[in-house]
Amino acid sequence: MRKISVSSIKEAFDNLPSGICFFDSAGMLVLINKKMTELAFALTGRDLQYSDDMDILLSFPLAADRINENTCLLRDGEVRQFSHERIRAENGRLYDRYIAVDITEIYYKNKQLEEQTMRQARAVADLERMNADCAAAAREEEVLFLKSLIHNEAGACILAARNYLESGGKGDKAALVEMLSLTSDLLLGASDSVRSQGAVSDLTEAVRAAGAELVFDFSEGTDRFDPDSLPRLVIDTVREAVTNAIRHAGADRINVRLSREDVRVKAVVTNTGKLPDGEITEGSGLSSIRGRVERAGGVLHIESRPEFRLTVIIDEGGLSRK
Amino acid sequence: MINVLIVEDENIVTELFAHYISNAGDRYRIAGHVRDAANAEVVCARSGVDLILMDICTAEGSSGIDYAGRIKKKYPGIKIIMITSAPEYSFIERSRRAGADSFWYKEAGERQLIDVMDRTVAGENVWPDSSPEIMLGLAKSSELTAKEKEVLFYIVMGYSIGEIAEKMFVDYTTTKTHIKHLREKTGARNNAELAVMASKTRFVLPDY
Numbered sequence: 001m002r003k004i005s006v007s008s009i010k011e012a013f014d015n016l017p018s019g020i021c022f023f024d025s026a027g028m029l030v031l032i033n034k035k036m037t038e039l040a041f042a043l044t045g046r047d048l049q050y051s052d053d054m055d056i057l058l059s060f061p062l063a064a065d066r067i068n069e070n071t072c073l074l075r076d077g078e079v080r081q082f083s084h085e086r087i088r089a090e091n092g093r094l095y096d097r098y099i100a101v102d103i104t105e106i107y108y109k110n111k112q113l114e115e116q117t118m119r120q121a122r123a124v125a126d127l128e129r130m131n132a133d134c135a136a137a138a139r140e141e142e143v144l145f146l147k148s149l150i151h152n153e154a155g156a157c158i159l160a161a162r163n164y165l166e167s168g169g170k171g172d173k174a175a176l177v178e179m180l181s182l183t184s185d186l187l188l189g190a191s192d193s194v195r196s197q198g199a200v201s202d203l204t205e206a207v208r209a210a211g212a213e214l215v216f217d218f219s220e221g222t223d224r225f226d227p228d229s230l231p232r233l234v235i236d237t238v239r240e241a242v243t244n245a246i247r248h249a250g251a252d253r254i255n256v257r258l259s260r261e262d263v264r265v266k267a268v269v270t271n272t273g274k275l276p277d278g279e280i281t282e283g284s285g286l287s288s289i290r291g292r293v294e295r296a297g298g299v300l301h302i303e304s305r306p307e308f309r310l311t312v313i314i315d316e317g318g319l320s321r322k
Numbered sequence: 323m324i325n326v327l328i329v330e331d332e333n334i335v336t337e338l339f340a341h342y343i344s345n346a347g348d349r350y351r352i353a354g355h356v357r358d359a360a361n362a363e364v365v366c367a368r369s370g371v372d373l374i375l376m377d378i379c380t381a382e383g384s385s386g387i388d389y390a391g392r393i394k395k396k397y398p399g400i401k402i403i404m405i406t407s408a409p410e411y412s413f414i415e416r417s418r419r420a421g422a423d424s425f426w427y428k429e430a431g432e433r434q435l436i437d438v439m440d441r442t443v444a445g446e447n448v449w450p451d452s453s454p455e456i457m458l459g460l461a462k463s464s465e466l467t468a469k470e471k472e473v474l475f476y477i478v479m480g481y482s483i484g485e486i487a488e489k490m491f492v493d494y495t496t497t498k499t500h501i502k503h504l505r506e507k508t509g510a511r512n513n514a515e516l517a518v519m520a521s522k523t524r525f526v527l528p529d530y
Contacts, residue, residue, distance in 0.1 A: 120514050199381075202357050203364065236360065
């Protein structure tokens with residue numbers, strides 16, 4: 001049977017890719033492999049002899065960079081992570097063991113990953129910002145293009161006016177005045193590029209365009225508030241009732257009575273159109289609205305007698321404006 | 323006299339359309355203007371609208387395509403011309419499916435709009451062959467396949483590969499292959515970059 005000699009243990013130690021060394025309880029170096037010797041020299045400029053030397057080594061005085069308290073980047077680009085453990089041998093003696101593991105590949109891979117993650121985080125932030133701004137950007141681009149068209153219109157108008165004046169008033173004055181008026185309208189539109197006045201204001205205008213009137217009022221005891229602050233779901237419900245009132249009842253006026261108590265909003269829609277012939281049958285529009293209201297935890301109530309009356313009650317908590 | 327409803331959230335665009343329409347003579351009359359596509363149906367409920375110029379991206383985030391579909395179901399006689407300036411890949415196809423009659427890109431000028439209106443009113447359907455060509459990184463938008471565009475849409479929506487596969491009824495590997503091809507064509511290094519490209523160019527606008 002072959003006996004393992006001290007020199008064969010040392011040889012095996014020397015072939016380890018990690019640096020390793022042991023100090024006895026008196027702080028004397030008892031075993032060190034080739035790699036740890038190289039590391040000690042690279043990091044301190046001298047060999048290790050006592051455990052106190054490890055304190056100097058672990059301050060990484062000659063390292064290219066100290067990555068953290070137990071990891072450093074050597075000048076040749078290698079990254080080593082040091083660890084210390086007190087171990088008890090079979091004979092009961094205590095030893096301090098230091099190991100320096102090569103984590104170069106992991107370190108650079110991690111660094112790559114970190115950079116990639118940062119790039120992705122930047123891209124995601126860009127994306128979120130862009131998604132939020134997308135509609136605005138689309139509008140700006142569109143408006144810019146149209147402003148250039150209006151600029152051309154205005155230029156042609158000024159030219160026509162100059163020609164008219166230079167010719168001593170010869171030419172079609174009425175056509176010129178009309179052209180000036182149109183250009184002025186366009187310029188007013190260009191300077192008043194307001195996208196929306198608010199959902200309720202838009203709806204009110206639409207009702208007016210349909211030849212009817214939409215009137216909001218407030219229940220007794222309710223503080224007045226801006227109907228444009230109503231949740232989108234309430235506005236959609238009112239819109240559906242308004243469309244039906246105009247289409248089926250021929251209503252000229254639609255009344256919406258609002259009340260708000262804490263987060264609970266109530267809207268009651270009636271109209272001045274002809275009374276329903278019988279019970280109101282919910283079409284696809286009203287059914288779809290009912291589904292949305294009920295999914296949002298609200299209540300939709302429709303009465304046909306003595307007059308058409310639609311009541312919607314919504315808790316604003318957790319509802320988005322859209 | 324053809325009654326025209328303008329659905330457009332920008333006053334300047336509305337003014338320009340009104341200007342184009344008044345220049346076209348007596349055959350058109352503006353019946354109304356709404357900023358939110360959701361309100362178009364209200365105007366249609368009474369005022370004898372014959373033709374709608376329907377912007378796709380309107381106020382309050384309402385999609386002109388969605389409301390065009392609703393109006394066509396209730397009032398099939400009303401002609402609808404979809405209008406946009408966005409080169410979004412799916413707008414044309416989705417507008418067709420919604421039942422719109424014609425489609426016009428805002429970049430074209432006055433004569434083209436009136437021409438599209440005249441032809442649409444006469445019963446013709448006027449559709450562009452495709453959305454405007456744009457560059458997505460290194461690729462022309464026309465170089466992407468229909469499936470790749472669909473995958474891109476879901477990437478912009480923020481879906482994971484597994485979720486995209488589920489949405490498209492294809493397997494995980496096929497989805498990954500589509501993404502690989504998208505990255506190769508555009509030069510994007512990751513999905514986030516793909517999504518940024520698609521949003522920045524308005525090639526994908528999931529909200530509408």
